[in-house]
Amino acid sequence: MMKFLSGMFLSLFAASAFGAEVMTFDFEGWRIYAIQDAPTRPKASLFTSVNPSEPFRQSAADYTGSVNVFIVENTASRRRLMIDTGFGAPIGRLVETMKKAGLEPDSVSDILITHIHPDHVGGLKAFPKAKIHIAGLEYREWLRDRSRAKLGRFLPEEKEIRLFDYGEIMPGVTALKCAGHTPGHTVFRIGDIWFVGDIVHAADLQIAHPDFCAAYDMNPAEAAASRRRALSDFHGTWFGAHLPFPGRLLRPAQK
Numbered sequence: 001m002m003k004f005l006s007g008m009f010l011s012l013f014a015a016s017a018f019g020a021e022v023m024t025f026d027f028e029g030w031r032i033y034a035i036q037d038a039p040t041r042p043k044a045s046l047f048t049s050v051n052p053s054e055p056f057r058q059s060a061a062d063y064t065g066s067v068n069v070f071i072v073e074n075t076a077s078r079r080r081l082m083i084d085t086g087f088g089a090p091i092g093r094l095v096e097t098m099k100k101a102g103l104e105p106d107s108v109s110d111i112l113i114t115h116i117h118p119d120h121v122g123g124l125k126a127f128p129k130a131k132i133h134i135a136g137l138e139y140r141e142w143l144r145d146r147s148r149a150k151l152g153r154f155l156p157e158e159k160e161i162r163l164f165d166y167g168e169i170m171p172g173v174t175a176l177k178c179a180g181h182t183p184g185h186t187v188f189r190i191g192d193i194w195f196v197g198d199i200v201h202a203a204d205l206q207i208a209h210p211d212f213c214a215a216y217d218m219n220p221a222e223a224a225a226s227r228r229r230a231l232s233d234f235h236g237t238w239f240g241a242h243l244p245f246p247g248r249l250l251r252p253a254q255k
């Protein structure tokens with residue numbers, strides 16, 4: 001984790017001249033805003049296969065990544081949900097990018113967290129009015145995990161968090177346990193739109209070779225199984241936290 005982060009910080013500062021980014025995607029009943037909190041370049045050396053017979057591949061020195069946040073706007077009610085919050089300032093540029101696009105932080109009513117890592121909960125404090133939703137399993141496992149304890153500074157008190165037990169957590173929005181990256185890692189589904197969180201860290205490698213795991217997958221075998229399940233079963237449009245910006249991947253059903 002720290003190895004990943006220190007590399008990520010360096011590459012972020014090197015890339016700070018990149019412009020702020022927002023893209024929108026329209027679906028029936030929903031508009032998705034994809035916002036880049038920060039660009040990343042995960043190193044190839046961070047990835048190893050859980051399959052011992054799969055040779056180590058290193059076709060590149062690093063891969064194109066990103067830290068993406070998604071705002072999901074209900075086009076009828078104008079209600080806005082947000083999936084994760086990026087790193088937050090000063091590393092992430094989520095809030096300034098939102099403001100430039102006319103998206104006020106206070107207009108977000110609910111924030112859905114895929115898992116408790118700094119590039120997903122780091123920006124929470126900029127949204128004091130939003131209701132925060134996290135899987136109860138992810139929260140309880142985080143409480144037991146001393147390596148992640150310092151991330152508590154990003155989280156509100158437990159009584160301020162809506163802890164859910166997967167399933168339909170609000171009308172039209174389903175939370176699925178898709179663990180391995182963390183014990184309670186969550187994918188959020190709206191129809192055939194999937195917010196896959198950290199199922200993929202290096203799209204150029206892991207879509208074709210899903211047994212490759214980043215070093216920060218806490219349970220690599222489980223993470224690889226979740227990735228395979230997502231690739232075979234989650235048909236439609238993916239939005240991923242670390243897919244190259246804007247983080248969208250089309251996964252049509254095989255005919």
Ligand SMILES: [Zn+2]
Pocket residue numbers: 117119120198241242
């Ligand atoms: Zn992440």
